[in-house]
Each structure stands twice: as structure tokens, then as C-alpha cells.
Amino acid sequence: MIKISPSVLASDFSSLGAEAKRMEDCGADYLHLDVMDGRFVPNITFGAPVIGSIRNKTNLVFDVHLMIDTPLDYIEDFKKSGADIIVFHIESSSPVQETVDKIISCGCKAGISVKPNTPVEKVFPYLDKLDMVLVMTVEPGFGGQSFMPETMPKVKAVRDEATARGLDLRIQVDGGIDDKTVSVATENGADVLVAGSYVFKAKDRAEAIRILKR
Ligand code: DX5
Ligand code: ZN
Numbered sequence: 001m002i003k004i005s006p007s008v009l010a011s012d013f014s015s016l017g018a019e020a021k022r023m024e025d026c027g028a029d030y031l032h033l034d035v036m037d038g039r040f041v042p043n044i045t046f047g048a049p050v051i052g053s054i055r056n057k058t059n060l061v062f063d064v065h066l067m068i069d070t071p072l073d074y075i076e077d078f079k080k081s082g083a084d085i086i087v088f089h090i091e092s093s094s095p096v097q098e099t100v101d102k103i104i105s106c107g108c109k110a111g112i113s114v115k116p117n118t119p120v121e122k123v124f125p126y127l128d129k130l131d132m133v134l135v136m137t138v139e140p141g142f143g144g145q146s147f148m149p150e151t152m153p154k155v156k157a158v159r160d161e162a163t164a165r166g167l168d169l170r171i172q173v174d175g176g177i178d179d180k181t182v183s184v185a186t187e188n189g190a191d192v193l194v195a196g197s198y199v200f201k202a203k204d205r206a207e208a209i210r211i212l213k214r
Contacts, residue, residue: 005030005063007196009143017057026206030063032194037068041141048081055082067140072099079106087111087134120154138175143196147176152188159189179211
């Protein structure tokens with residue numbers, strides 16, 4: 001089953017709670033929350049207090065994408081803010097196994113993300129414990145960039161590995177997902193689609209989500 005995770009990065013931040021609720025009403029499954037620290041990526045967004053402030057506005061699964069340099073130091077904060085899935089970057093400075101274990105011991109589902117130039121095989125040693133792998137389809141840091149089709153073999157490689165091991169793994173793609181790029185991503189095995197600009201800038205957001213699910 002394909003899940004849609006709209007990225008609030010493209011939403012109206014002055015009404016974040018209402019935007020989150022609207023996404024639920026429009027048929028989204030998850031809410032994608034992009035946390036950036038100005039170090040791991042050259043942009044700053046928001047942290048755990050902002051996420052916590054909208055937790056009671058919607059029942060959507062909170063899918064927290066940490067683009068921060070030391071994710072291990074903040075896992076408990078994000079758990080307390082209401083995160084359901086916590087995804088961190090394998091390129092960050094935190095020890096990978098320890099960070100995965102910490103997320104799981106807090107009671108969240110764990111995901112690891114890879115940037116476009118990072119081989120996806122780097123996540124294979126941790127696959128058995130992960131709920132999700134995020135294959136970035138743009139360089140992390142900003143919304144509204146163009147989808148990079150050259151990342152698709154990585155989606156297929158991790159899907160094949162999960163199938164070979166009999167794992168129930170979700171594969172997320174993030175960046176430049178719209179009505180044109182969605183098919184190649186799902187054909188290669190992605191089943192959680194992040195979309196910022198395409199959903200939030202659409203005249204009919206519910207229709208945009210339906211198109212992605214098709
Ligand atoms: C980029 C973020 C994405 C971004 C996607 O670093 O991780 O989640 O919001 O935005 P679009 O869908 O506009 O490419
Ligand atoms: Zn993201």
C-alpha cells in the first residue's frame with residue numbers, strides 16, 4: 001500500500017496546526033516534518049517544540065526527517081514531541097547502530113536516510129531493525145528541487161535486498177515527487193512518497209494526493 005507523506009516545508013508555517021489537519025482531511029497517511037540545523041544542511045527549519053505544538057491537531061503519523069549533525073543527542077526530545085517514525089542520515093556524525101537502538105528503545109520506528117551520492121548498501125547492515133529507508137531524490141536542504149532519476153537504482157537495490165531477506169521494509173523517496181516522477185519511484189519499489197510543493201501548492205490538495213496514490 002502506497003503511503004503519502006506531505007512535507008510541511010511547503011506549507012503555511014503561520015497556520016501549521018491547521019495545515020496538518022487539512023492534510024489528514026485530504027487523505028494523507030503521514031506528515032513529513034523536515035528538521036534542519038544549518039550544519040548538516042545549509043538551511044534551518046524547526047525543532048521538537050514546534051512539532052510538539054501541533055501533535056494534538058491531527059492523528060497523522062508523524063514522520064520526522066532529521067537533517068541534523070548529531071541526531072543521537074535529540075532522539076528523546078523528538079520522541080516526547082510526538083514523533084512516530086524518526087529518520088536520520090547515515091552521513092551524520094552520530095554512531096549509526098547506537099542511534100537506531102536509541103530510536104527503537106524510545107518506542108519509535110527507525111529509519112535511515114541516504115543522500116543522492118551515498119551508496120544505499122551502507123544501510124544494509126542495519127536493515128533488520130529498520131522500519132524504513134529514505135532514499136533522497138534531491139540533495140537535502142530545500143524544497144522545490146528537481147527529482148534526480150539517477151537515484152532510482154538505489155531504490156531498487158534496497159527493495160531487492162529487503163525482499164531477499166523477507167523484510168517488511170518501507171522505502172521512502174523525498175524530493176521532486178509529483179504526478180510525473182511518481183511512477184518511476186513506485187515501479188522501483190518505493191512505497192512512502194514525500195511531497196512538499198506538489199501537494200501544498202496544488203489548487204486541489206486532495207486530488208493531488210489521490211493522483212500520487214494512483
Ligand atoms: C528536502 C526535504 C524534503 C522537501 C521536499 O531536503 O527533505 O522533504 O520538503 O520538497 P519537494 O516535494 O518540494 O521537493
Ligand atoms: Zn524530507
